[in-house]
Each structure stands twice: as structure tokens, then as C-alpha cells.
Amino acid sequence: MAVADLNLDDLRAEYEQLKAKNLKLDLTRGKPSSEQLDFSNALLSLPGENFKAKDDTDCRNYGGLVGIPDIREMWAQALGLPQENVIAGDASSLNIMFDMISWAYIFGTNDSQQPWSKEETVKWICPVPGYDRHFTITEHFGFEMITVPLNDEGPDLDAVRELVKDPQVKGMWCVPVFGNPTGITFSEATCRALAEMETAAPDFRIVWDNAYALHTLTDEFPINHNVLEFAAQAGNPNRFWFMSSTSKITHAGAGVSFLATSTDNLKWYESHASVRGIGPNKINQLAHAQFFGNVDGIKAVMQKHAGSLAPKFARVLEILEHRLGGKDVATWSNPTGGYFISVDVVDGTASRVVELAKEAGIALTGAGSSFPLKQDPRNRNIRLAPSLPPVEELEVAMDGFATCVLLAAAEKAQA
Template identity: 75%
Template sequence: MTLLDFDSERLSEFAAQVRADYDELKARNLKLNLTRGKPSSEQLDLADELLELPGRDDHLDADGADVRNYGNLKGIRDIRQIWAELLGLDVEHVLAGDSSSLNIMFDLISWSYAFGNNDSERPWKDEGTVKWICPVPGYDRHFTLTGQFGFEMVTVPMLEDGPDLDAVRELVKDPQVKGMWAVPVFANPTGITFSEEVARGLAGMETAAPDFRIVWDNAYVVHTLTNEFPPVHNVIRFAEEAGHPNRFWYMSSTSKITHAGSGVSFFASSKANLDWYLSIAGVRGIGPNKVNQLAHAKYFGDAEGVRAVMRKHAGVLAPKFNRVLEILDSRLGGYEVASWTRPEGGYFISLDVIDGTASRVVELAKEAGIALTGAGSSFPHKDDPNNRNIRLAPTLPPVDELEVAMDGVATCVLLAAVEKLGA
């Protein structure tokens, strides 16, 4: 029998027990945080070898250039080759930058806004309105970025194999729709991976705007929670075959693989897109941190070296995710007041509660000393029209703290539910 099937007397008794549990929770004076998907210290320790690389007398890249000096906007071939192999791309389509792919995304959009990109008829700032497709639930920092430019963000549902293709195809008939966000592997926050059918559909669809771009942010491409890695779709080739070679701005990085604040970012795209990017990047700066790029190349060795490191990360993270799922199953499984994803990779679990109660769950958790990502954060402008989605980030806390926090979250979900049911 689910909570929704309880008669008034049983619901009243259950509500009294839940309120007693919540009072006990508050009395513990907790200070726990599940807000951001940060690597734990144990994960960061895995890459401490980097602090001694490339070494005092090791400063030449594979092409014989001194990485301590200026130049080479593309980044060194040593690390580009590793990432090209990892992503199944031609190395000539891959650039290596500094620590954050988010910085490159900001550059691409801001330069398109200021100057127009290589397929634009005019700068985006001179368009009456710029619209951007946002699959939801999605990545909050993506939405913050396009929100910063005042773009009109149009949502499409995220399905089990990627965004709703029919909805996307309809939206791109509008010439004011200039782009779309995509996290194609272990998506934030649902953990789903786009199918080849969806990837090819996005590559091949006709768009009214000639300068339409999909930001293909493969941030979690190797962040498995098992020993297996999903297939990586070569969307650059798909787009070229479909006659839309400039369709994708493809991102990846080492940010949650090595040291989050000092990694290497990657931008892959068509030659025309890369030439346009480099023409402006060369004005902005003289080259990336190639010493750090060489250190990363030495640390990984090759693409299989990256996978070996990620299996170590999975060894740290999988027990945390499994414990969260066990607690959700045991505390909420029979009541039909919530549902949640069971990701095989990535950094998050997406929790849906009874419509209209997500913000109340977050409020109750905060009052009990448990910080959660704000309700609606996985939607543009933090506006979840159903007020149901909460993103859980199990990666940072140790397991013992995670257990306490998730048990508390379950209590808050049940309390918000009984309140909604009028008990």
C-alpha cells in the first residue's frame, strides 16, 4: 500500500511519526552539504603525482617545442592525441586549453554575440532575440551562461535516450534559435546517455539559422561508476556526413579526473569552426599552459591510462552512489511519493518528489542542517514548473556523512508529502 492509498486515520498516524522523526533530525544540529558535484579529497589524491610532473629537466613536447615558452594556441599534440583517441576523433579536430571547458563555452558564445561566428549573417547582439534550446532537467551552469546574455531559453524534455528530438526539430524551424545545450554521456543530473539515433538526429536536422550550434559538453564521458565505458559518438563526423559540418562545438576536460581547478580543457570541432575560434583566441592570449598539458600527458600516458584512472575513481564513487540508492529504496521505495535515477556514471542522482513539494523538501532539509541544491536548479532561471526535481550530489562527503544526510533527506521528502496530502 502506497502513501497515497492510506486512509485518513493511517495517514494521520504516519504523519505524526514522520514529524517526530523530523524533530529528532533537527535536534542533531547537523551541518552537511550535498549541493555541488565536487570530487572528494580521496579522488583528488589520485592525481597528486601530477605535482611532480613533467619534472625539472623534462620540458619538450613530442614535436620538440619547449613547453615553458609562449605559443601554440592549439595546445601540445601529446595531450591532444590522448583525448582524440579517447573521444574517437581526429587529432586535428581537437584543441587543448587551460583548466575549464566552461571558459571556452563562454568564449564561443560571447564571441558569437559580439562578432558573430563563422556562419553568422550578423553578430548575435544585433538579432532581435536569441533563443537557446535547453533540455531539462539539465546542467545549471549552462543555463546560467546563456541567461547571462539574456537569451530566451526554451525547454525540451530529456527522455531516456536524450532530448525529445521531435520537439527540438520543431524549435529549430525558428531562425532566432541559435543553439542548444547537450551533455551527451552520463548527463547532469539524470545520468542518461544519448543514443546514436538521437546523436545522428541532432547532426542531421535542418535548422533555419545557418549559424546554429550545439554545445556538445562531454564533461562526464569517462566518469563511469562501473568498469565499463559507454560508446562515444563521433558527432563531428555525423554532422559532416549530414552536410552540416559546423554544427557542433564539442567540449571535454580533465576537471574531475585530476585536480579540478588545474586541469586541461578540450575543444573539438570542424576546421572552419576551429579557425574562427583561433583567430580570436590569438588576440585574447598567446597560448595555454603547456607545462600543465605535458604533465597531464605524462601522467596518463595514453587513452587506456585515462580509463585506468577512471576505474580508480569509480572505486571511490560507486559505494557512495550505491548507498544513496539503498537509502532511497528502503526509506521511500514503497510509498510512491518520489522517484529517482539509477545512473551508471556521472556525478548526480536526479530525485523527483510529489509535484509542488521540491522547494519544501529543500527548506525542511536546510532547517535540519542539510544543504541541498536549490529546487529548480536543473531548469532555466531555476524555474521548475512542476516544483518536483532535486539534484543530489553524493560525490564529496564521506560515506558516513552521506548516510546521515540521505536518511534526513528521506525524512524531509516524507514530511513534505504528508503536508501536501493535508495530514
């Protein structure tokens, strides 16, 4: 069926029936459901009576800027990284990203000739569709954000290689595993290419936000490539700022964040972090270490999450195929992990779909949110977040979403 064959009058009638349901449903953000949060309730009674880390640190006291070895060792093993290059912080890796870009802007990095604020302009590579909060950070500092398309193996490498010939290009955002919102995972070849490429700026940095490093929807866990090793072997040891956290593994906003990077980068980080504060919440780090026990314990928790999330993702994909398949009105990702499904609707209609859904009581992430400055040049991408609602609400929301996609497409075709 072609878009021109859609019956506009029938779709308008269907949409009026949808509005009459007076829905109040939310698919805006990838929040864990209450069921998922319950998986980690044992944390609330931890740590037990022993407040000592394995290095005999009393976790109730000040200090320990890099975090306790108990959780650092565990997370390093989970990500396939050396423990000495991994530090543990407080709840949010997004805070660490903001801090490091702030310090580079104010003071310069350990490889900078001057603070980034002294540069005529700072340019930043933004693979799209991407994570809206990443773009908000670089927008906040006034960086010029340059988009490159994502393919099935990662960002368009030819485009990236051309851009980094400019010494004003200082960095790049990446979500390398089960990316937000597409769910793609970078191939080893892409990871190596990003580690090895020549850049005009000696202080070029890639923020490697591995937020979904362990977030499988299947029985298989993804490979997390050791980009720190790839970069060191290529003579670019300081290239990656590698982030991770437990935010969607235990309790959101109450977990542990991680930074993995080169020894020189860590020294630079600590020189500023030691002024900002005395140390992270080691009690929470110890509680997490006790809760997980070991890497197998982390994976066991992640399998519980997969058991909760996979049926929701499967149902969304079933409804998309049933309602929209074969009609030339939308394409969508089919992720095996992460928290999102990326949908591309008819060019020029994404904002209309979101508007129609809102009027029908279905809240969606704003059109364009997966692009810098919320400007999707084709006005087609919409990010779906299936995790929070129960399945029965999700089914209603997705059926309504499909109606909005069809109506917006028919309106454009017959305008």
C-alpha cells in the same frame, strides 16, 4: 502505500529528532572527494626535467595556441575523434563555452549573417533537467531559453525539430554522456538525428558538453559517438562545439580543457582566441600527458574514481529504495556513470524538501536549479551529489533527506 496514508504527526516527530542532531552536511555540488583528488597527486611533481613536447615545443615558453600534441592526441583517441579537430586549453571547458558564445554574440559565428547581439532575439534550446551553469550562461546574455524534456535516449526530438524551424533559435545545450543530473546517455540514433536535422538558422550550434565522457561507475566505458563525423556526413559540418576536460579526473580547477569541432570552426575560434591570449598552460598539459602516459592510463585513473564513487552511489540508491520505495512520493535515476542522481518528489514539494533539509543542517542544491531561471514548472526535481562526503556522512544525509521528502509529501496531502 499511498501518500495519504503517511502519518504526519509521526513524521514531524521524526523530523524534530533529525534537527536535534545539529548536522552540517553538504550535497550541493558534484565535487570530487579528497580521496579522489589524491589519485592525481603525482601531477604535482610533473613534468620532470624534460620540458619538451613531442613536436619539440619548449612548454615553458609562449605560444602554442592549440595546445601540445602530446595531450591532444591522447584525448582525441580517448574520445574517438581526429587529433586535428581537437585543441587543448586551460583548466575549464566552461570558460571555452562562455568565450564562444560571447564571440558569437559580439562578432557572429563563421556562419552568421550578423552578430547575435544584432538579432531581435536569440533563442536557445535547454533540455531539462539540465546543468545549471549552462543555463546561467545563456541567462547572462539575455537569451530566451526554451525547455524540452529529456527521455531515456536524449532530448525529445520532435520538440527539438519543431523549435529549430525558427531562425531565431541559435543553439542548444547538451550533456550527451552520463548527463547532469539524470545520468542518461544519448543513443546513437539521437546523436545522428541532432547532427542531421534541418535548422532555419545557418549558424545554429549545439554545445556538446561531454564533461562525463569517461566517468563510468562500472567496469565498462561508454561509447562516445563521433558527432563531428555524423554532422559532416549530413552536410552540417559546423554544427557541434564539442567540449571535454580533465576537471573531475585529475585536480578540479587545475586540469586541461578540450574543444573539438570542424576545421572552419577552429579557424574562427583561433581568430578570437589569438587576440585574447598568447597560449595555454603547456607545462600543465605536458604534466598531464606524462601522468596519464596513454589512453589506458586515463582509463586506469577512471577505474580508481569508479572504485571510490560506486559504493557511494549504491548506498544512496539503497537508502532511497528502503525509505521511499513503494510510497508514491519520489522517483529517481539509477545512473551507471557521472556525478549525480536526479530525484523527482511529489509535485509542488521540491522547494519545501530543500527548506526542511536546510533547517536540519543538510545542504541540497536549490529546487529548480536543473531548469532555466531556476523555474521548475512542477517544483519536483532535486539533484543529489554523492561524491564529496564520506559514506558514513552520506548515509546520515540521505536518511535525513528521505525524512524531509516524506514530511513534505504528507504536509501537502493533508493541507
